[in-house]
Amino acid sequence: MHGGAARRPLVELRGVDLAYGEGEQGMLALKGVDLTIGRGEFAALVGPSGCGKSTTLKLVSGLRLPNAGGVTVAGREVDRPLKIVGMAFQAPALLPWRSTLANVLLPLEIVEPHCRTFKRDLPRHRERAMALFEKVGLRGVADRYPWQLSGGMQQRVSLCRALIHEPDLLLLDEPFGALDAFTREDLWDTLKALWTERRFTVVLVTHDLTEATYLADTVHVFSQRPGRIIYSRRIPAECRRTRQDRFTARFADEVAGLRERVGHAQEHA
Numbered sequence: 001m002h003g004g005a006a007r008r009p010l011v012e013l014r015g016v017d018l019a020y021g022e023g024e025q026g027m028l029a030l031k032g033v034d035l036t037i038g039r040g041e042f043a044a045l046v047g048p049s050g051c052g053k054s055t056t057l058k059l060v061s062g063l064r065l066p067n068a069g070g071v072t073v074a075g076r077e078v079d080r081p082l083k084i085v086g087m088a089f090q091a092p093a094l095l096p097w098r099s100t101l102a103n104v105l106l107p108l109e110i111v112e113p114h115c116r117t118f119k120r121d122l123p124r125h126r127e128r129a130m131a132l133f134e135k136v137g138l139r140g141v142a143d144r145y146p147w148q149l150s151g152g153m154q155q156r157v158s159l160c161r162a163l164i165h166e167p168d169l170l171l172l173d174e175p176f177g178a179l180d181a182f183t184r185e186d187l188w189d190t191l192k193a194l195w196t197e198r199r200f201t202v203v204l205v206t207h208d209l210t211e212a213t214y215l216a217d218t219v220h221v222f223s224q225r226p227g228r229i230i231y232s233r234r235i236p237a238e239c240r241r242t243r244q245d246r247f248t249a250r251f252a253d254e255v256a257g258l259r260e261r262v263g264h265a266q267e268h269a
């Protein structure tokens with residue numbers, strides 16, 4: 001089954017190969033990847049280490065171009081880095097000499113077309129950042145520096161920075177991987193609330209099958225390298241409404257089913 005096929009697709013990969021390096025020195029990271037993600041969908045990419053999940057995000061964002069096949073976002077072929085995406089990674093990568101607010105406003109300050117009117121629009125941007133802070137539980141931190149914040153707070157700031165320009169597409173590469181379990185689970189709910197309200201499209205790379213099952217509409221499992229998608233599973237809505245849903249037999253079955261597929265991919269290297 002291919003999740004999102006029923007909705008208007010926002011992201012499409014068709015027969016995509018991607019190699020790092022050239023000729024005999026080259027290494028094929030992805031081979032024949034087909035993936036469709038519907039507008040407003042929350043997709044998770046899981047699979048064995050090194051199977052090409054992060055590489056897939058690089059292709060979607062235009063940081064890498066495929067050696068074969070095509071990548072389209074919103075119906076247009078991706079042939080250069082996209083400006084309509086927000087991105088967040090495992091390391092929050094905040095600039096230590098900038099306040100929290102200045103970190104969050106950075107994309108608006110440097111990326112076209114926002115940078116042209118940044119000064120003029122600053123009051124509006126500030127207001128939007130404050131509303132985001134409020135939403136993600138970061139009240140009162142605007143003037144603090146990143147090094148004055150906990151790891152979980154820094155990751156919340158990174159999420160705000162990824163969302164400040166109201167992107168249609170949010171790409172997340174293990175954003176919760178380095179956090180303790182309690183903070184991670186709080187952030188799941190923060191992200192879920194933001195997504196439920198705004199319905200941007202999300203592509204989340206994660207090793208955590210509980211996280212994938214709780215957050216995503218559709219989970220895609222990659223094979224061992226060279227990666228391709230070997231299984232796509234639409235997660236029933238009743239598994240991921242509230243945090244209590246994570247403690248149900250239904251949820252456990254979903255996670256177990258995915259674990260089996262990932263295990264199978266690992267065995268068939």
Ligand SMILES: Nc1ncnc2c1ncn2[C@@H]1O[C@H](COP(=O)(O)OP(=O)(O)OP(=O)(O)O)[C@@H](O)[C@H]1O
Pocket residue numbers: 020021027029048049050051052053054055056225
């Ligand atoms: N810039 C690069 N140059 C050369 N090889 C690379 C580069 N980036 C990734 N690779 C290789 O491509 C393969 C896929 O990497 P990628 O980071 O996409 O996998 P992943 O599934 O995200 O891995 P993990 O789950 O361990 O984070 C790996 O073998 C990796 O070593």
